[in-house]
Amino acid sequence: MEFKFNVTGARRKELVQVISEILSTAPEYKGAPTFAYVIGGFTVNKEGTLSASENNSEEDLEQLLNELDQRGFQFEAPSELVIEMPREGFTEAAIANLERLVKSKETLIKKALDTDRLPIELTEDRLRFPWFSRSLAAEEVNAYARFIGALCAMAKNQHRVTATEKAYDNEKYTFRCFLLRLGFIGPEYKTERKILLSRLPGSAAFKNGQRNSEEETEA
Structure with a gap:
């Protein structure tokens, strides 16, 4: 599933850093052409959309979204x-x-x-x-x-x-x-x-x- 946080530039980097801290996993920058960050089983694309791999459990995803919400990052409800x-x-x-x-x-x-x-x-x-x-x-x-x-x-x-x-x-x-x-x-x-x-x-x-x-x- 995908969750749109609609953040770019410095705010996107802040989102990536917060996810990295929550997961205790260093982010990997993919560069061109995707310009995405991969943090464990999660990816943040250049538009600030978070996607989860199939290997992530629903519990892990819920916990991450809840902690992001507590730190000021709310995704756009589709x-x-x-x-x-x-x-x-x-x-x-x-x-x-x-x-x-x-x-x-x-x-x-x-x-x-x-x-x-x-x-x-x-x-x-x-x-x-x-x-x-x-x-x-x-x-x-x-x-x-x-x-x-x-x-x-x-x-x-x-x-x-x-x-x-x-x-x-x-x-x-x-x-x-x-x-x-x-x-x-x-x-x-x-x-x-x-x-x-x-x-x-x-x-x-x-x-x-x-x-x-x-x-x-x-x-």
Whole structure:
């Protein structure tokens, strides 16, 4: 993914230096024609756009963006966001599983992500998810990227997925159970669960009950 900081000249050098300090890694200047700086698994191009390599974890990226924000570097929230995943490891069956998996939870995913479309675009080496057409906070970007990553992992590991979508009496509870199946378990996923459940009606704690405000905080 790319994050536009829109800094040039001395301010770009300052951004590179701050990233270097955060990562404890010396920057490497590439010179012409890119004029980019490479710091570990991250690159800052001549327009001040930060890009992350596929080897960086979502946790590393989130931590870096949060620390940059604390030091006065905020990236420009895109009006449209496309999350991409490597196509490596995806057989035709896994791609079909992914499409059926999204279809089976289409209504819930659209509400959870506040989107009206869920296309999956295939390139030679990437899977693209152009699902977002609004400005997103860094925590939202991280939550949605981890969610899509978990969908991809499940699609690869499942033998077969049914595309039939069911009716839901309690949307929040149903989606919470789905998130747990995807691996969003434990306190380390508390923020992601909260973001992904925030737009769905119902109780996350009880299938047929109404949760109180204290339960909502813990979801």
